[in-house]
Amino acid sequence: MGLWALEECEIAYEPVGLDCGLNGLADETWFVAISPFKQVLVIDDDGYILTESGAILLYLGEKSGKLIPKDLQARAQVYRWMITSLNNVELMTLPILLADLQGDANPHAQALRSAIADALGRFLAPIEKMLKSQPFVTDSAFTVADIILTCVLREIRKTEILCAYPHVEKYHLRCEERTAFVKVLNTNEDRLGIARGAAR
């Protein structure tokens, strides 16, 4: 989501890839020094280091003057939806993704999957209702909150779940059709040497 935000904000960048093995990201000293939890995303803006995807997106939005409204109350809605996406929605989408990736190798995750999918409805149903009458999650303008929510929804894009929420599904596609997102995806596919569309 960081590269997507950089493209949307039209900030020049140089991506650095890392190997992620079974035990997590590489234990390299330079990486641990900038990311104490040994996780991505991390940015280095001329020596200013920042971790946490939500904080990074807000920083990029504020720095570029894009994707964050100037009005205080409109901006508070962006914070609200970023926090809801990461703290409520992703709390459910991530275990579903992990259950699907691990399959029979993790029977505990399988046993919980349908209960978690049901619980996710508590958030998706009101979001579905909202997106019937507005194109983006805070209103009519695309913001950093849409980048976060789209990336969180992406975790369940290959499941049956979104079919029950057609407006959420259309919203997800609308955001992923943006030029900046498509550019990042295509570049990643080229970098990994995989077929066009394989990362969709």
Ligand SMILES: N[C@@H](CCC(=O)N[C@@H](CS)C(=O)NCC(=O)O)C(=O)O
């Ligand atoms: N709260 C953090 C979570 C970061 C996170 O979970 N990053 C994952 C990739 S999306 C990661 O680095 N996984 C590798 C690992 O934990 O070893 C954020 O939003 O930036």
